Amino acid sequence: MAQKEQGLVVRGLLLLAAIGGLVAFVLTLLFWRPYTQPPTLAGPPEYSIPAVVVPSLSGFPSAISWYSVYQLGETLPSAPGWNVRYNAATTLARRGSPSVPWHSIREMLDEKQQMRNQRVRLADGRYVYDEATARAFMISALRAIAAWHEQQKSNPKREVPTELREIYTIVDKLTHSEFDELKKQAEKAHATFFR
Amino acid sequence: MDSASANNAAKSDQGLPPVQPPSGRFIAQLFVIPGLIIFVVVILFIASTFLVRHEREPAHFLNQLDSDNADIRWRGASDLAQILKRPEPATLRWKADPKFALDLAERLDLAFRRLLEEEKTVGGQIAASTDKDKLLLWRKLRDDRDHVYYLTGAVGEFHAPVGAPVLCAILKHDGSPDVKGNLLRRHKAMWALINMGENLKGFANIPTEQRQNLLAVLKEEAAASAGARAGWARTALFYLDKTALPSGGMQGVVKVDETLVATADADDRFLRALTAMSFNFWDGENAEATLLKLANDTGRDTRIEKDD
Numbered sequence: 001m002a003q004k005e006q007g008l009v010v011r012g013l014l015l016l017a018a019i020g021g022l023v024a025f026v027l028t029l030l031f032w033r034p035y036t037q038p039p040t041l042a043g044p045p046e047y048s049i050p051a052v053v054v055p056s057l058s059g060f061p062s063a064i065s066w067y068s069v070y071q072l073g074e075t076l077p078s079a080p081g082w083n084v085r086y087n088a089a090t091t092l093a094r095r096g097s098p099s100v101p102w103h104s105i106r107e108m109l110d111e112k113q114q115m116r117n118q119r120v121r122l123a124d125g126r127y128v129y130d131e132a133t134a135r136a137f138m139i140s141a142l143r144a145i146a147a148w149h150e151q152q153k154s155n156p157k158r159e160v161p162t163e164l165r166e167i168y169t170i171v172d173k174l175t176h177s178e179f180d181e182l183k184k185q186a187e188k189a190h191a192t193f194f195r
Numbered sequence: 196m197d198s199a200s201a202n203n204a205a206k207s208d209q210g211l212p213p214v215q216p217p218s219g220r221f222i223a224q225l226f227v228i229p230g231l232i233i234f235v236v237v238i239l240f241i242a243s244t245f246l247v248r249h250e251r252e253p254a255h256f257l258n259q260l261d262s263d264n265a266d267i268r269w270r271g272a273s274d275l276a277q278i279l280k281r282p283e284p285a286t287l288r289w290k291a292d293p294k295f296a297l298d299l300a301e302r303l304d305l306a307f308r309r310l311l312e313e314e315k316t317v318g319g320q321i322a323a324s325t326d327k328d329k330l331l332l333w334r335k336l337r338d339d340r341d342h343v344y345y346l347t348g349a350v351g352e353f354h355a356p357v358g359a360p361v362l363c364a365i366l367k368h369d370g371s372p373d374v375k376g377n378l379l380r381r382h383k384a385m386w387a388l389i390n391m392g393e394n395l396k397g398f399a400n401i402p403t404e405q406r407q408n409l410l411a412v413l414k415e416e417a418a419a420s421a422g423a424r425a426g427w428a429r430t431a432l433f434y435l436d437k438t439a440l441p442s443g444g445m446q447g448v449v450k451v452d453e454t455l456v457a458t459a460d461a462d463d464r465f466l467r468a469l470t471a472m473s474f475n476f477w478d479g480e481n482a483e484a485t486l487l488k489l490a491n492d493t494g495r496d497t498r499i500e501k502d503d
Contacts, residue, residue, distance in 0.1 A: 080494025084464060087471035088489035094475055097483060101490045 077116045078107060086137060093144035096151025102163035108141035109170045135182055138174075142185040145171065149192035160194050168193055251278070253295040260302060260346075265338055272345050279352040284402075287354075290394070291405045293412045293431065296353040300427055303346035304361045310339045311371070318372025333373055340376055344383050351387030354398045355409055356434050357427040360449035362388050366458050378463055378497070385458070385469040388451065392476020395434055410439050417441050452479020459485045464496040 089104035107113055114134035119127050145167065152158045171193075174186035217225075251274075259271025278289050289295060313336055321329045347365065350358025365384040371377035398406065416428035418441040426447025432439045433448045440448075455477060458470045471489045474482050 080496070081464060081492035082494070084468045084471055084489055084492035084494070087468050088486045088492070091471050091474045092483070092486050092490065095478075095483070095486075097486070099483070099487055101487075104490060 075116065077119065078113060082107075082117060086140075090140055090144035093148040094151075096148055096155075100148060102161060102167060105141050105145065106163065106167055106170065108137050109167065109174065111135075111138065114138055135179060138182060139185045142171065142174070142182075142189045146185075146189040146192045149189075149194065152194070158194065168195065253289065253292060253298065257295075257298055257302075260299075268342065272349075275349065276345075279349060287401055287405055290352060291354045291401055291409050293353075293355040293357060293409050293416065293428070296350065296355050296357045296431075297416060297424055297427060299346060299353075300350050300358040300361050301424065303343065303350055303358060304364075304423065306339065306343045306346055307361065307365060310336065310343050311368070313339060314371050314373045314376070321372070333376065336373070336376070340380070343380060347380070347383045347387050348390075351390035352394065353391075354394050354401060355413060355431045356391050356395055356451075357413075357431045359388065359391060359434070359451050360423075360427050360430050362391070363449050363451060363454040366454050369461070374497075378466070381458075381461075381463070381466055382469065385466060385473060389469070389473050389476060392473065395476065398435055410436055414439055414441060421447070423447075450479060451477040452482055455479070456481045456485050459489055462495065462497045464492075464494060467492060 085101070085104050086108055089101045089108070092100045093105065111134070114137050115129040115131065117137075118130040118134040120130045121127055171186050171189050174182060175190055177183040177186060256271050256275045259267055260275075262268045262271070275289075278286050317332050317336060321332050324332070347362065350362065362384045366381050366388070368377065368381070398409075401409075410432070413428045413432050413435070417425050417432055419425055419428075426449070429440060429443075429445075429447045430449050432441075433445070434451075452474075455470050455473050456479075458466055461467055461470070467489060471486060474486055
């Protein structure tokens with residue numbers, strides 16, 4: 001009789017352990033988030049300009065690597081004053097202005113450029129991209145594009161500037177973005193296009 | 196067995212106790228005393244509601260903001276901020292009260308002018324001092340600066356833009372010995388103008404009765420005298436309903452876009468960026484040209500050293 005009761009206790013404990021394991025597994029599945037390392041930079045690319053562009057002073061100025069100059073241009077942040085220019089461009093677009101500087105809006109939609117503009121130095125000295133702020137600028141540009149088109153709807157003589165056609169292509173790509181908010185705003189802007 | 200059945204039979208013969216009419220004391224215990232308790236509770240509730248309501252009157256906040264005691268001032272400021280920053284329609288009682296807005300604008304104007312005087316005095320002391328820590332003297336103005344910052348933000352939360360002329364005066368002031376403090380004050384004034392512009396757009400959505408009441412009070416204030424307060428009321432009417440401007444038309448009206456055109460030339464880059472944003476809310480004949488200029492900004496900037 002005692003042996004039978006002992007077996008019952010052991011089975012109960014085993015069942016409890018199994019349920020505990022199952023609960024732990026489910027909770028882990030629910031709450032586990034993989035840690036994603038923010039994209040880091042070894043250092044601001046402008047620090048390496050002299051070394052890359054003029055590797056040796058022996059043959060200056062013929063030693064300048066013009067291809068490197070071009071490549072560096074693709075890694076640098078926008079020229080100072082970009083936040084002023086961006087705000088002015090989006091405000092002009094929201095007003096439905098005929099003189100919107102579309103090149104600034106196009107720059108705002110360039111994800112890589114926005115990342116470069118939002119470099120942040122952490123306390124440990126590493127440089128990372130503030131991705132959320134970078135995408136906030138892109139969303140702001142998309143909203144401004146949509147607002148400009150809404151304003152132009154009542155204009156019978158409306159024309160689509162050439163630069164805007166290039167922006168249409170960029171927005172088309174952004175409608176497939178993996179970031180929900182960006183995708184949603186791109187789709188909203190896309191729905192207002194004149195084509 | 197026989198004795199038990201005999202006992203039961205005896206009990207059933209006794210029946211229910213005799214019914215007696217309730218006495219006066221019993222009725223008092225049953226109704227009057229609970230009634231008194233409820234009466235006292237209701238009186239206490241009404242009294243506390245009245246006291247709380249009284250504490251939330253604009254006059255109460257103004258008294259607290261005028262206090263010499265910094266703690267009382269900040270408690271009042273904190274309580275008022277809890278109301279002004281809330282979006283619920285119930286807060287319209289304060290946010291659509293033009294007299295309250297004018298009273299706060301008066302206090303901001305006074306506090307700003309007083310601070311400028313103090314800055315001159317402290318600036319003179321710093322210039323004459325040879326102490327290596329002389330820049331710490333600016334700390335004396337911290338409370339007054341904070342008071343101006345608070346009022347700057349507060350006037351931007353009303354539907355009547357009566358505080359716009361004072362904010363424009365703060366934005367145009369570009370010659371303080373306290374360079375850093377002045378720049379931060381201008382940033383805050385620009386943010387307040389942006390909020391004010393947003394609230395100005397919200398004016399169309401407030402109930403008709405409150406809208407008409409707001410305009411009537413502003414008309415009354417605008418026609419009252421030729422003082423600064425009348426000019427601020429006229430400025431608000433200019434932006435809310437130009438047809439409501441009293442005789443004398445544009446006298447005393449401050450146009451916000453003219454100030455924005457001036458701040459578009461500021462040396463501070465962040466202030467220029469905010470200026471570009473402000474044109475979303477404040478239109479004017481030079482808005483387009485100014486924005487086109489800002490669209491080609493080259494990024495010149497002032498360098499603010501950490502001095503205190």
